[in-house]
Amino acid sequence: MTVLTTARLRLEPMADAHFEGLRVMNADPEVMRYILGRPETPEETRHMIERVQARWARCGYAWWTFIERETGVVAGAGCLQNLRRQPAPEPDPTCPIEIGWRLRRDRWGRGLATEAAQAMAIYAFDVLKTDPLLACCEPANTASSHVMSKLGMHCRGLETWYGRELATYEVSAATWRATAQPKRTA
Ligand SMILES: CC(C)(COP(=O)(O)OP(=O)(O)OC[C@H]1O[C@@H](n2cnc3c(N)ncnc32)[C@H](O)[C@@H]1OP(=O)(O)O)[C@@H](O)C(=O)NCCC(=O)NCCS
Numbered sequence: 721m722t723v724l725t726t727a728r729l730r731l732e733p734m735a736d737a738h739f740e741g742l743r744v745m746n747a748d749p750e751v752m753r754y755i756l757g758r759p760e761t762p763e764e765t766r767h768m769i770e771r772v773q774a775r776w777a778r779c780g781y782a783w784w785t786f787i788e789r790e791t792g793v794v795a796g797a798g799c800l801q802n803l804r805r806q807p808a809p810e811p812d813p814t815c816p817i818e819i820g821w822r823l824r825r826d827r828w829g830r831g832l833a834t835e836a837a838q839a840m841a842i843y844a845f846d847v848l849k850t851d852p853l854l855a856c857c858e859p860a861n862t863a864s865s866h867v868m869s870k871l872g873m874h875c876r877g878l879e880t881w882y883g884r885e886l887a888t889y890e891v892s893a894a895t896w897r898a899t900a901q902p903k904r905t906a
Pocket residue numbers: 750751752754755820821822823824827828829830831832833834835856857858861863864866867870
């Protein structure tokens with residue numbers, strides 16, 4: 721399990737110690753608006769941590785918790801995981817890898833999602849040898865698609881993932897390497 725470090729964040733593989741911070745973030749209806757469409761319950765947060773820990777052991781990639789280095793606060797979470805076509809709980813290893821993110825609402829607008837995403841993308845391309853890297857969001861989720869664009873991703877259009885029609889973005893390893901990206905942070 722790999723810890724990634726950026727200027728302002730430590731990305732730690734999701735662990736029981738992050739429960740309270742993740743519970744608070746995932747209980748915010750604004751954070752979950754385009755994800756579940758409702759707040760996550762504490763039980764769901766706990767089960768997610770359990771599933772993610774098993775996935776780290778099985779796959780070597782899953783969800784990280786973003787810890788603000790200055791304060792120790794859980795500022796967000798992000799993932800590298802195989803997509804799935806249906807809303808079943810576990811990723812489909814035959815599907816491409818997506819990158820994802822969410823932040824506590826009071827941490828929006830500081831560039832933290834893009835900062836964390838760049839570190840996760842480096843891990844995807846350099847360690848996992850992912851190619852291409854995908855990202856999906858509800859078409860109305862412009863805050864998330866903006867992060868995708870800043871990562872150098874382009875939109876392939878609407879595709880069905882998780883049983884939903886999602887705006888699907890990709891960036892190839894070659895494009896990623898050719899595009900000016902910050903120096904390695906991990
Ligand atoms: C999607 C989400 C993570 C985006 O968060 P965000 O804070 O808007 O994204 P960023 O980290 O890229 O920060 C964006 C803004 O921070 C501002 N900012 C402030 N300080 C900054 C800094 N030091 N560096 C960079 N940007 C900074 C910039 O204005 C930037 O906007 P710009 O690129 O238009 O100039 C957030 O809206 C969220 O958690 N949404 C709910 C969960 C969700 O929907 N997740 C995605 C599911 S697909």
